Structure formats: C-alpha cells, structure tokens
Amino acid sequence: MTEDLLIQGCLRNEASAQQELYHRYSPKMLSVCYRYAKSREDAEDMLQEGFIKVFTQIHQFQNRGALEGWIRRIIVHTCINNLKKNKKFSDSVDIIHAASVPVREENIPSILQAKQVVECIRLLPMGYRTVLNLYAIEGYSHKEIAAILDIEESTSRSQYTRAKAMLEDILVRKNILTRNTEKNVWLAAIQ
Amino acid sequence: MESNEYNSGFEHFLREKADQYKLYPSDRVWAAVNEKLHPRKKWPYVVVAAIFIGLGIGGNIHDSFIAGGHQNNNTKDLANRFPQTTAVVPALIAEGSAPNAEKGISPTGNNHSGITEVLDKSPVSPSLRVVHVNAKPDAADARIDHGNTIKPLAGHLASVEELVKDNINGSLETEVTTPSTAHLESGSLVMNNQLHLLATVSKNAANSDRKLIAGNKKDIPKTTAIRVMKPYKNMFGLQFYVAPSVSYRRLSGQGIKTFNSPTGNYNYSDDVNNVVDQQAMTGVEAGAALVFSMNKKLRFKTGLQFNMSQYEVRAYQNSAELVPMTAAGIGHSQINAISVFRSTGSGNRSSLRNKRMMLSIPIGAEWTVINKNRIQFNVAGSIQPTYVINNQSYMVSSDLKNYAQSPSLYRNFNLNTGFEAFITFRTGATKWNIGPQLRYQLMSSYKSQYPIKEHLMEYGFKVGMTRTLW
Numbered sequence: 001m002t003e004d005l006l007i008q009g010c011l012r013n014e015a016s017a018q019q020e021l022y023h024r025y026s027p028k029m030l031s032v033c034y035r036y037a038k039s040r041e042d043a044e045d046m047l048q049e050g051f052i053k054v055f056t057q058i059h060q061f062q063n064r065g066a067l068e069g070w071i072r073r074i075i076v077h078t079c080i081n082n083l084k085k086n087k088k089f090s091d092s093v094d095i096i097h098a099a100s101v102p103v104r105e106e107n108i109p110s111i112l113q114a115k116q117v118v119e120c121i122r123l124l125p126m127g128y129r130t131v132l133n134l135y136a137i138e139g140y141s142h143k144e145i146a147a148i149l150d151i152e153e154s155t156s157r158s159q160y161t162r163a164k165a166m167l168e169d170i171l172v173r174k175n176i177l178t179r180n181t182e183k184n185v186w187l188a189a190i191q
Numbered sequence: 192m193e194s195n196e197y198n199s200g201f202e203h204f205l206r207e208k209a210d211q212y213k214l215y216p217s218d219r220v221w222a223a224v225n226e227k228l229h230p231r232k233k234w235p236y237v238v239v240a241a242i243f244i245g246l247g248i249g250g251n252i253h254d255s256f257i258a259g260g261h262q263n264n265n266t267k268d269l270a271n272r273f274p275q276t277t278a279v280v281p282a283l284i285a286e287g288s289a290p291n292a293e294k295g296i297s298p299t300g301n302n303h304s305g306i307t308e309v310l311d312k313s314p315v316s317p318s319l320r321v322v323h324v325n326a327k328p329d330a331a332d333a334r335i336d337h338g339n340t341i342k343p344l345a346g347h348l349a350s351v352e353e354l355v356k357d358n359i360n361g362s363l364e365t366e367v368t369t370p371s372t373a374h375l376e377s378g379s380l381v382m383n384n385q386l387h388l389l390a391t392v393s394k395n396a397a398n399s400d401r402k403l404i405a406g407n408k409k410d411i412p413k414t415t416a417i418r419v420m421k422p423y424k425n426m427f428g429l430q431f432y433v434a435p436s437v438s439y440r441r442l443s444g445q446g447i448k449t450f451n452s453p454t455g456n457y458n459y460s461d462d463v464n465n466v467v468d469q470q471a472m473t474g475v476e477a478g479a480a481l482v483f484s485m486n487k488k489l490r491f492k493t494g495l496q497f498n499m500s501q502y503e504v505r506a507y508q509n510s511a512e513l514v515p516m517t518a519a520g521i522g523h524s525q526i527n528a529i530s531v532f533r534s535t536g537s538g539n540r541s542s543l544r545n546k547r548m549m550l551s552i553p554i555g556a557e558w559t560v561i562n563k564n565r566i567q568f569n570v571a572g573s574i575q576p577t578y579v580i581n582n583q584s585y586m587v588s589s590d591l592k593n594y595a596q597s598p599s600l601y602r603n604f605n606l607n608t609g610f611e612a613f614i615t616f617r618t619g620a621t622k623w624n625i626g627p628q629l630r631y632q633l634m635s636s637y638k639s640q641y642p643i644k645e646h647l648m649e650y651g652f653k654v655g656m657t658r659t660l661w
Contacts (some may be wrong), residue, residue: 001511001531008601009529015229016529016596020511022221023531027213034214052227087596089551114211136202164201177204 001068012059018055025068026051029075035121035133036079050078076138078150083130113176122169128163135160234610240646294483298438357591364399408536408586428482430492432655434628438500439650440476440545442467444643463643466534466591468505472544474649475499476630480553482657490557498607498630500647501546504585507536508593516597517640526640534587543594545584547636551575551607567615571625575607577632589642598642606633611653624655 001020009017030047037043052073060072122131134140134148135156142160146153171177311409442463480494509531517526555573582601585594613626632647 013228014529015225016251016531017227019221019225020529020531022224023508023511026220027215028210028217031209031212037211038215043214044216044220045284047216048223051220051224055224070483080653114208117205117208118212132205136205138204164209168201168204 006140007058007061007063007067010055013055021054022051025071028068029071029117032075033079033138035090035118036130042082044078046082046184047075049082053078053098055155069162072138077130080130106114106171116174117171120174120176123168123170124163124189128159128166129158131156132163132167135168136164156175201299214581237263260639271572291429306609334589396423402608426484428484428622429658429660430480430482430624430655430657431493432476432478432480432624432653434476434478434651436474436500436628436649436655437471437629439471439502439648440469441646441648442643443646446587446642461591463587463591467587468534469545470503470505472503473500474501474651476649476651476653478551478553482557487562488559491555492557492573493554494549496551496553497647498549498551498577499546500549500649501544504543504545504594505535506532506541506543506585509533509538512593514590514593516586516589516595516596516600517642518589526599528588528595528597528598530588530593532585532594534594535591546581547579548581549577549579549602549605549607551577553609553643555609565617565636569615569626571609571611571613577605577608577629578608579603579642584636586637586641587643597641600637602634602636602638605636607631607647608633613653613655620659622657624657628652628653629653 006017008130010021026047030043031041033046033050036041037046050071051183054071057074061067066109070176091142121132124132130149131145134145135142136183140148142153142156149156151159304435354647368449444463446463446466466600476496476498478494478496480496482490482492484490507570512530513527514530516524516528518526532543549575553575554574555571557569557571559567560571561568581603584601586597586600587594607630609628609630611628613624613628615622615624617623628651630649631646635641635646636643637643
C-alpha cells in the first residue's frame with residue numbers, strides 16, 4: 001500500500017491503516033526511543049505515546065516531506081519531553097554534573113555492529129547521550145538543541161564535544177572502531 | 192536543521208549504524224495505542240453492573256422488610272388498618288369445645304398447643320379476609336414458616352401480624368407447622384378473595400394427639416386431609432444469572448482461490464474449514480429476566496442479557512495487502528480490505544482475537560420435567576433478538592489467503608437461540624438454578640455478500656437465582 005493511501009486511511013481513523021503505519025515504522029522508531037530511554041520498557045512507553053500523537057496529529061502532516069521524517073520528529077520530541085520530566089535528566093545536561101558522571105562499564109553483546117554501536121551510545125551519561133543523539137544522529141543544530149533542552153547553545157556544544165570523545169573512547173576500547181590517529185579517520189573494525 | 196559537522200566521518204558512521212538498528216515492540220504497545228484511538232464502549236458494563244447492583248439492593252430491602260422490625264408495630268398497624276375488625280372468636284377444637292362440624296377430627300384432651308383461626312371481613316377491603324392464627328402462650332412448638340424465616344408464635348399478636356402483613360400484599364400462603372409434636376404435619380392458609388383452609392393432619396397420630404385447625408366452619412370439609420383449589424401464587428419472579436462459556440463458531444462456505452501455473456491462472460473453490468486455524472476461547476453470559484409462571488410447570492420469561500463471545504484466529508504477519516472480501520455482484524461492487532495478516536505462511540505468527548459483545552432480549556419458556564419437593568429438573572429454550580454492540584473480528588478474505596477487518600460486512604442485528612437443562616433447588620424464598628446450556632447464532636455474523644457464513648456457538652454452565660416478586 002502506498003504511503004498516500006495509508007495517510008488517507010489514518011485521516012479517516014481506520015484501524016487497519018493505522019495498524020499498517022504502525023507496523024511499518026515502529027521498529028525503527030523503537031530503536032530511536034531506545035537510544036534515549038533508560039530501559040527497553042521506557043522506550044516502549046515512549047513509542048506508545050509517540051504513536052498516539054502521530055495518529056491524533058496526522059492531519060497536521062502536510063505532505064511537504066517524508067512521512068518517516070515527520071513521525072521521527074514527533075517520536076524524538078516525545079522522548080525528550082519524557083526525559084525532561086525526570087529531574088535527574090535536567091541535572092545531567094548540566095555540563096558540570098555531566099562531566100563528573102562516569103561511563104558505565106558494561107559488557108556489550110557482540111551480535112551485530114549496529115546493535116553494538118547503539119549499546120555503546122547507551123553507555124553514555126544521559127545528558128551526553130541526548131545531545132549526541134540529537135546532534136549526530138537526528139541532525140539538529142546546537143541552537144535547536146538548546147531550545148529543545150532549555151540549555152545554552154554553548155552548553156550543547158561542549159556537551160557534544162565531551163560526548164563524542166567519550167563515545168570514541170568506548171568504541172575503540174570495545175574494538176568496534178580503530179582510530180587512525182594521523183588521518184583522524186574512523187574505520188569499522190568489524191563488519 | 193543545520194548540518195554543521197554532520198557529514199564528518201564519525202557522525203556519518205553513527206547515523207548509519209543507528210538507522211540500521213531496529214527493535215520490534217511488544218504487542219502491548221499497539222494494543223495500548225489502538226485502545227487509545229478506538230476505545231471500547233464501556234456503557235454495556237455499566238448498565239449490566241447497575242442492573243445487578245440495583246436489583247441486589249432491592250432484594251436486600253425486600254428481605255429487611257420481611258424479616259426486620261415490622262413485628263413490633265403490628266398491633267398498631269393492625270388496629271389502624273382494620274379498625275372495625277370483629278373480635279377474635281377462638282374455636283378451641285382441641286379442647287373439646289369444637290362445634291359439631293369438626294367432629295370428623297377427633298378432639299383431644301391435650302390442650303397445650305391448640306391453634307385456632309377466625310375469619311373476619313375487613314372494612315378496608317371487602318374482598319380481603321383476615322385470618323388470625325391463635326396460639327396459646329405455652330404453645331412453644333407452634334411456628335409460622337415463611338419459607339426462609341421461621342418465627343415462633345408468641346401469642347395472638349405475632350400470628351396476626353404475620354398474616355395481615357402478607358395478606359395486605361395480595362395472595363398469601365402461610366404454612367403453620369408444629370414440628371415437634373407432629374400433630375399437624377402441615378397446613379396452609381390461602382387468602383385472596385375467598386378464604387380457604389388447607390390442612391393435613393397426621394393420620395398416624397394418636398387421637399389424643401390430634402389437633403385441629405379450624406376456620407370458618409362452613410368452609411372446612413370434615414376430612415383429615417383437606418385440599419381446596421386455590422389461585423396460583425408467586426406468579427412473577429426476578430431471575431439473575433451468569434454463565435461462563437466456551438465460545439466457538441461454525442464456519443461454512445467456499446472461498447475462491449487462484450492457482451498460478453505456467454500455463455495460466457486457474458480459479459478453484461476451497462472449503463473455508465480447510466484453511467482457517469482457529470481455537471475456542473472462554474466467553475461469558477450474564478443477564479436478568481422477569482419470570483411469569485403460568486402454572487406449576489410452565490414459566491415464560493424475558494429480560495436483558497449480555498454476552499461476550501470470542502475465539503482465537505492464528506495468522507501470520509505480513510506486509511499490507513489489498514484483499515478481496517466479497518465478489519462483485521449485481522447491485523454491489525467488490526469490497527476490499529487492507530490486510531496485514533495471512534491465513535497461511537511462514538512469517539511471525541500472530542493470534543487474533545475475534546471478540547464480540549452483544550445485548551439480547553431473550554424470550555423463552557421453562558418447563559418443569561421432574562418436581563421432587565425442593566428440587567426440580569427443568570428444561571428451557573429461548574429466542575434471543577440480539578444487537579452486537581462491539582465487534583472486533585477478523586474475517587478471512589474471499590480468496591481465503593488473508594485475515595482482515597471489514598466492518599461494513601458485520602451484521603449488527605442477529606438472532607440467537609438458547610437451550611438449557613437445569614436443576615432448581617430452593618433455599619427459602621430463593622430458587623437456585625444450575626445446569627448446562629447451549630447458545631447458537633441462527634444468522635451469519637456477516638452480511639449476505641460475504642461468501643463465508645459464521646454462526647457463533649457457546650457452551651456454558653449457567654448459575655442463576657430467582658426471587659419471587661409477587
């Protein structure tokens with residue numbers, strides 16, 4: 001079924017179209033939520049809340065861009081709003097606190113490289129992880145991130161710099177990446 | 192969004208890997224989303240609960256009235272209601288003072304528990320006659336048995352109260368027993384437009400122990416066992432019942448399947464039962480009914496009934512497809528639906544729940560086959576016009592390949608029939624019914640354009656209670 005048909009069905013509040021849309025995008029969106037959430041359960045809660053927003057606000061989708069991108073933005077904002085409700089998260093985006101938060105040393109299951117990378121991202125402190133997710137993966141600017149997280153733009157930049165350094169270190173230590181120090185090029189260590 | 196350093200190697204690598212990663216959410220997520228978007232109608236539960244609660248409270252109030260503190264005010268009530276009641280004229284047959292009319296029953300010199308009745312005409316209601324059962328203060332064994340409450344006859348007033356109270360409400364049957372002496376096995380006083388006295392005196396009792404129930408002398412035949420035809424009492428009752436059940440369906444019909452071969456595509460029909468993989472699940476039935484007794488054996492009843500019926504469909508997840516649900520015909524075009532489930536395949540298995548909630552107005556009859564004292568064996572049948580208040584069922588597509596929901600093909604009104612056999616036993620004023628039942632849906636769950644016919648069936652075990660209203 002084409003995306004247009006799906007959207008039309010969702011606009012008519014048809015359960016079958018909504019279910020199809022959900023099945024099509026929920027795996028990818030759950031992985032988005034998972035990168036922000038503390039646990040798989042929290043990620044599913046975020047996904048649930050996000051998709052309810054998607055279906056109730058589908059009439060606001062103007063067909064100007066890809067449906068997936070529109071859904072993704074809703075899901076990301078839902079995740080951020082959920083995190084903001086947690087006071088610990090507010091503290092963790094503060095650069096002083098964040099800098100003092102140690103990286104959690106956990107064993108990463110060696111199943112798939114994509115999974116390993118995501119699990120490494122999840123090892124970062126919450127504040128670092130959020131800024132890194134928003135900047136490096138979702139493509140938001142530091143200005144946008146500052147507005148979303150209610151922090152200074154400079155804070156976002158410094159958070160990202162630290163997060164990136166920390167993640168590089170983790171990935172190298174886990175043998176997921178090797179660093180060519182001379183060329184500063186990242187190479188996949190495993191396929 | 193701005194790009195900034197977005198295209199640098201590190202960010203590109205991260206994004207690529209993050210996008211490759213997929214997680215499949217558990218079923219509960221979609222269930223919660225769907226519930227939020229399409230909430231179930233809760234009013235049927237509320238209505239059924241309200242009926243049960245209301246009737247339960249009503250029953251309790253009725254019990255309180257019967258068993259409660261009415262006794263204390265009986266003298267005053269009686270005086271108010273029957274100010275011109277004539278004096279009680281005791282007829283102490285047992286003491287040998289009986290008129291000649293009672294000579295059929297031997298009087299006795301034992302006078303410690305004599306029982307007498309006097310018939311008065313009430314000025315309030317000319318048709319109403321009041322019976323006074325008079326027990327002497329030392330008649331410790333005398334009882335008035337109201338079914339679930341047995342009260343000692345504490346002299347004249349207690350007996351008068353009980354009888355007047357019931358008599359005001361219309362027809363009355365009160366049993367008077369003297370169980371410990373066995374002089375009087377049972378006796379019934381029935382008052383309506385005309386007084387009858389029904390008494391059975393133990394034939395085995397010694398003459399010296401026999402006692403007499405006396406009333407209007409003209410009405411009492413000179414026999415030891417007197418039976419007088421009386422108007423049938425307890426004509427209306429209220430019944431509540433619940434029946435856990437096993438719900439299933441009977442499918443019939445042919446689907447048109449297509450066979451692809453190098454030489455062309457061929458259509459052939461296949462029985463739906465060869466394709467579907469379905470399993471019974473538990474359902475429930477609950478309701479309330481008004482029961483009208485035609486006579487001791489035949490009763491008619493009607494009321495409101497709620498049914499929840501469901502069974503499980505085993506399907507395979509698939510990408511969305513447009514599937515045919517009906518064939519095009521005269522006056523209507525082909526109906527298609529979107530399906531994400533296949534009836535056969537090798538994908539992830541899913542369990543779909545075909546669930547329906549229905550409200551019915553059953554109209555039925557009960558027949559007492561065996562009646563042994565307090566236990567009866569009955570059979571019953573009913574026709575149940577039904578409205579489907581909630582339908583979440585998946586239908587197999589007309590080519591038998593997919594499962595999809597197609598609400599436009601659901602039939603909202605249907606007709607069910609019910610059969611049951613049950614045992615009734617009585618505890619006080621309440622009758623309890625238990626027994627198996629079968630409910631069958633006469634018309635297909637779907638409209639006639641749909642080639643597959645589905646008839647729901649429920650095998651249940653019913654537990655019910657019936658209380659006499661009047």
